[in-house]
Amino acid sequence: MDSALHHGAAAPASAITLLPRPRAKTGLLGWLTTVDHKKIGILYAISAVFFLLVGGLEALLIRLQLMVPNGTVLNAETYNQMFTMHGTTMVFLAVMPLSAAFFNYLTPLMIGARDVAFPRMNAFSFWTFFAGAVLLNLSWLPMLAPEGYTGIGQAPAVGWFGYANHTSTTYTPGLGTDFWIVGLQLLGVASVVASLNFIVTIINLRAPGMTMMRLPVFVWMTLVTSFLVILAFPAITIALVELMFDRSFGTNFFEVAKGGQPILWQHLFWVFGHPEVYILILPAMGIVSEILPTFSRKPLFGYPIIVFSGACIGFLGFAVWSHHMFTTGMGKVANTAFALATMTIAVPTGVKIFNWIGTLWKGKIQTRVPMVYALGFIWMFMMGGFTGIMHSAAPADAQQQDSYFVVAHFHYVLIGGSIFSLLAGLYYWLPKMSGRIASEGPGKLGFWTVFIGFNVAFFPMHFLGLNGMPRRIYTYDGNLDWNLWNFVSTCGALVLGLGIFGVVCHIVYSIFKGAPAGGDPWHGRTLEWSLPSPPPEHNFDTIPVVRARDVHWHDKHTSEPAPEHPTAQHEREHGVHMPDQSWYPALASFGLFILGSGMVFKPKFVAIFGHWSIVPILGACIVVMASWLWALESPGGYHVHPNGGGAGHGRGGKHH
Amino acid sequence: MGRSSSSRTPTFRRLAALGLAALALIGCxxxxxxxxxxxxxxxxPVARMQTGLFYITLWVTVFIFITVGGVLAYAQLKFRAKPGDDDTPPEQSHGHPLVEMGLIVASTLLLVIIAIPTVKGIAFQEDTPDRENALVVKVTGYQWWFKFEYPELGIVTANEMVIPxxxxVHxxxxxxxxxxSFWVPRLAGKKDLIPNRANHMWLQADQPGYYWAQCAEYCGESHANMKFRVVSLDPTDFAAWSQRQLADARTVAAPVAATTGLDAADMPRFQLASAKPAGTEGASYAESPFAHWQMMQAEPTAGSEDAALIARGHQLFQQKSCGACHTVRGHGSMGNIGPDLTHFGARTTLAAAVLDNTSENLHRWLIDPNGVKPGNIMWKQGYVGYNIQLTSADVDALVAYLHSLK
Structure with a gap:
């Protein structure tokens, strides 16, 4: 952020300040207008954990319905809404934002920066995500249910994949599909904006000496994931726009009667959807690649290969989308090509597992809570990988596709993989974020509850799938030999739910009541551990100069003093320049929320305002106005004097 | 952390024993x-090839699991920090390119073991063998049932596909x-039915038999209730079945009974429970499903039917405009929105294989279609749309009529 030093000096005198820049650091106002990457990271984490619990509750209702044959917990339509919202929530509102929480909190700390490249844009990403999440879940409101509708509210019932032409107004005339379209669009905007921010941050804001091949693997995976997001999301954005046009303005992209092609949706969706799988798992791999070296007390085995394989997975991830479509009749050539490409992706994935084991090899493994989760991750991810290889054999997949075998597969990857790793990350960086450390005993009890519950819930699904149980059925008869394992699975799911809830409680408790952690409780290897816990607002008193990969470990074990950053002297005299908070990011997101609501509630607004377009146009105006004022707002900023020198906190754009 | 692995051994052994017992239970x-x-x-043959390939992938991955998992388990136990260790960090090694390249080559070779039969299998399942001689069946998916047409034989039926x-079968x-998605697990993996797209697949049955099957792609509210059956017959039986199918609907001649219960107008509109009670539990018949199917093909013995009731049912079928959607060939009903019912009485299941085709179940389906299959068109557009009201006595007559359609 050293460039920010010069912004203040060049502030235009004519800056438009319709809304004065807020100053509050705490309270609702502080959080609403913050541009601090750490606070935004925490906002992402809180929202993600909340939606993890919501999605988990939906999952438990699904499992309770399937506990016994001909279950009566949910009716057909409610069950369909439940699995739609469970999938959408877990992918877009739990795992992605929890990864984003770590991206936000850690990337600047790990590369030696004071914030992300565009702090206000970062706030805009979060609030747009929040707007999308809220809008999507408003669909549950019971008063929205039309007369005679058997579901809850108007929650979507099209599946997280929303296959055309079931999403056309002929088959889903209600608002549910519109909620899903608009919610996903907003979440897509949030993800793409955030990813652009991270790419610029990682490319441009690295501390001196932090070369690309010294970047922590987590930052590398953030970079790869961000590229996946900006390349993959346009595909679903286009698909959703086409679908919205079909539903609202009579176009015929997927309208069968007018010659539309529903298969087109599947290609567009999975060109997004398969990279999305890696968007969910690469950050997890990055987290594990940080935790394993710390608790083995030796460097990551084969760092260049881990990085290269991560990038390789990112590239290959765009070449395998049609393995989700082996049964759509693509023909011999396409099925063969996608089967072989999918097998290829197993190699870089396997390489990572080999290298993680190599990291443990001849280490001194300390089985602290984050490490236990990381080790659990390797085992469970390996299991999910094996079934992935099975799916790549297209003819075998013809039996497994859309069966519970697939459900088992991707829950091993997404819970055993992503969620285990994200929980490892929460326990690992909790001391950094909160200054307090979680106790070992309850942490391990939580791990074993989650681990056992998870395996009891999902391993039997392999049997169910092989025994011919399709996905997304709200009911089944008792004579299909599925009763035992469905019952066992539901019992496991209840244990898993209890475990996750317990873990969340333990983490929340530790934030307030945990033992003080100090700056470096785990003998960490990366830059964030060189800072106090929690780090000060400006992160680094002076920007560090990086002399090695695993820089903090290197600095702890060398007697040579680190060279000083060229701006250090200047900052000691003039203070560290920090960006001001702003109203406009949240305001622009609010405008998007109004715009989105207008598109969802078209029929209702026709009744109120006479024309459906009034509310969307109002929302668009708010977005444009907020962006405009945002652009003209002076960069502002103020100075902090970390070493106590100087004149305290200078403020405003008129310093120097 | 902090306790040595040796002090854990008894607990560990007990856990391991428990784990093994659990695995044994799973195995059994x-x-x-x-x-x-x-x-x-x-x-x-198709399912056999697919499952054979599954087993190849299974054994390859089990091999990887044992080797990689073994090394991982060893590393976890062997390199665990011991109490009393000094604080010196282990050697800070960074990797071993030869080991890594070797592992990359090894994993690629293992994948080749899977890739070769995969490519062969794709070719095998894609092209119908002996295409000239294959029986063509045209399957059409509806929310939520399957129509089966045999263009070469001129047969149209629903929800129970009969093959030689x-x-x-192409x-x-x-x-x-x-x-x-069309899925008969014991005969072949699935293939999707996609609008504006002509897909095909093939399958064959080794022996005469009766197979459960189910739609495998989410297709709306009652996706779970979109099932079907496949019956395979030896060539002679298949020829006989074709002959029966080609015939018009069976007619049981009798005068219309004078009184047939209350008029619909006298009855209050049914208040229907939407909960779905137990379905095809398989307890409705004692013999094997295949034997039961064969039994269902036989015409009822003379005198075992209530001819008057059947005639009343026939009349109601027309009065209540059932024929607007359903075909009963030879009985003046030519609708093509719902399943063809010309030989409905010879089927073992009803409502897309949701229920066994017993009088009791058929009664339940006709009284409360929405309770059996939520959201179905017969309920939404037929019963509700046309305000069709049926008394319990009406339904009894309809059941007798429909079951007479052998």
Whole structure:
């Protein structure tokens, strides 16, 4: 952020300040207008954990319905809404934002920066995500249910994949599909904006000496994931726009009667959807690649290969989308090509597992809570990988596709993989974020509850799938030999739910009541551990100069003093320049929320305002106005004097 | 952390023993997977190839699991920090390129073991063998049932597909509304029915038999209730079945009974429970499903039917405009929105294989279609749309009529 030093000096005198820049650091106002990457990271984490619990509750209702044959917990339509919202929530509102929480909190700390490249844009990403999440879940409101509708509210019932032409107004005339379209669009905007921010941050804001091949693997995976997001999301954005046009303005992209092609949706969706799988798992791999070296007390085995394989997975991830479509009749050539490409992706994935084991090899493994989760991750991810290889054999997949075998597969990857790793990350960086450390005993009890519950819930699904149980059925008869394992699975799911809830409680408790952690409780290897816990607002008193990969470990074990950053002297005299908070990011997101609501509630607004377009146009105006004022707002900023020198906190754009 | 691994050993052994016992239990019960939709108990060449390939992938991955998992487990136990260790960090090694390259080559070779049969299998399942001689069946998906047409034989039926054992069946897949997927696990993996797209697949049955099957692509509210059956017959039986199918609907001649219960106008509109009670539990008949299917083909013995009731049912079928959607060939009903009912009485299931075709179940289906299959068109557009009201006595007559359609 050293460039920010010069912004203040060049502030235009004519800056438009319709809304004065807020100053509050705490309270609702502080959080609403913050541009601090750490606070935004925490906002992402809180929202993600909340939606993890919501999605988990939906999952438990699904499992309770399937506990016994001909279950009566949910009716057909409610069950369909439940699995739609469970999938959408877990992918877009739990795992992605929890990864984003770590991206936000850690990337600047790990590369030696004071914030992300565009702090206000970062706030805009979060609030747009929040707007999308809220809008999507408003669909549950019971008063929205039309007369005679058997579901809850108007929650979507099209599946997280929303296959055309079931999403056309002929088959889903209600608002549910519109909620899903608009919610996903907003979440897509949030993800793409955030990813652009991270790419610029990682490319441009690295501390001196932090070369690309010294970047922590987590930052590398953030970079790869961000590229996946900006390349993959346009595909679903286009698909959703086409679908919205079909539903609202009579176009015929997927309208069968007018010659539309529903298969087109599947290609567009999975060109997004398969990279999305890696968007969910690469950050997890990055987290594990940080935790394993710390608790083995030796460097990551084969760092260049881990990085290269991560990038390789990112590239290959765009070449395998049609393995989700082996049964759509693509023909011999396409099925063969996608089967072989999918097998290829197993190699870089396997390489990572080999290298993680190599990291443990001849280490001194300390089985602290984050490490236990990381080790659990390797085992469970390996299991999910094996079934992935099975799916790549297209003819075998013809039996497994859309069966519970697939459900088992991707829950091993997404819970055993992503969620285990994200929980490892929460326990690992909790001391950094909160200054307090979680106790070992309850942490391990939580791990074993989650681990056992998870395996009891999902391993039997392999049997169910092989025994011919399709996905997304709200009911089944008792004579299909599925009763035992469905019952066992539901019992496991209840244990898993209890475990996750317990873990969340333990983490929340530790934030307030945990033992003080100090700056470096785990003998960490990366830059964030060189800072106090929690780090000060400006992160680094002076920007560090990086002399090695695993820089903090290197600095702890060398007697040579680190060279000083060229701006250090200047900052000691003039203070560290920090960006001001702003109203406009949240305001622009609010405008998007109004715009989105207008598109969802078209029929209702026709009744109120006479024309459906009034509310969307109002929302668009708010977005444009907020962006405009945002652009003209002076960069502002103020100075902090970390070493106590100087004149305290200078403020405003008129310093120097 | 902090306790040595040796002090854990008894607990560890006990846990390991428990784990093994659990695995043994799974081995005894789980791996049978012998349900009627089992993908492992295959009864045709396509499913056999697919399951054979599954086992190849299974053994390759089990091999990887044992080797990689073994090394991982060893590393976890062997390199655990011991109490009393000094604080010196281990050697800070960074990797071993030869080891890594070797592992990359090894994993690629293992994948080749899977890749070769995969490519062969794709070619095998894609092209119908002996195409000239294969029986063509045109399958059309509807929310939520399947129509089966045999263009070469001129047969139209629904929800129970009958095939011969002596030749491959070339299946053309179409849908009238949304995407469905045709899946007969014991005979072949699935293939989707996609609007504006002509898909095909093939399958064959080794032996005469009766197979459970189900739609495998989410297709709306009652996706779970979109099932069907496949019956395979030896060539002689198949020829006989074709002959029966080609015939018009069976007519039981009798005068219309004078009184047939209350008039619909006298009855209050039914208040229907939407909860779905137990379905095809298989307890409705004692013999094997295949034997039961054969039994269902036989015409009832003379005098075992209430001819008057059947005639009343026939009359109601027309009065209540059932024929607007359903075809009963030879009885003046030519609708093509719902399943063809010309030989409904010879089927073992009803409502797309949701219920066994017993009088009691048929009664339940006709009284409360929405309770059996939520959201179905017969309820939404027929009963509700046309305000069709049926008394319990009406339904009894309709059941007798429909069951007479052998």
């Amino acid at each position: 019960t789980g791996f049978q997977m012998s349900g009627p939709q089992s993908t492992l108990l295959t009864e045709g 054992t002596d030749r491959p 299946i053309e897949l179409r849908t009238i509304d949304v995407i469905h």
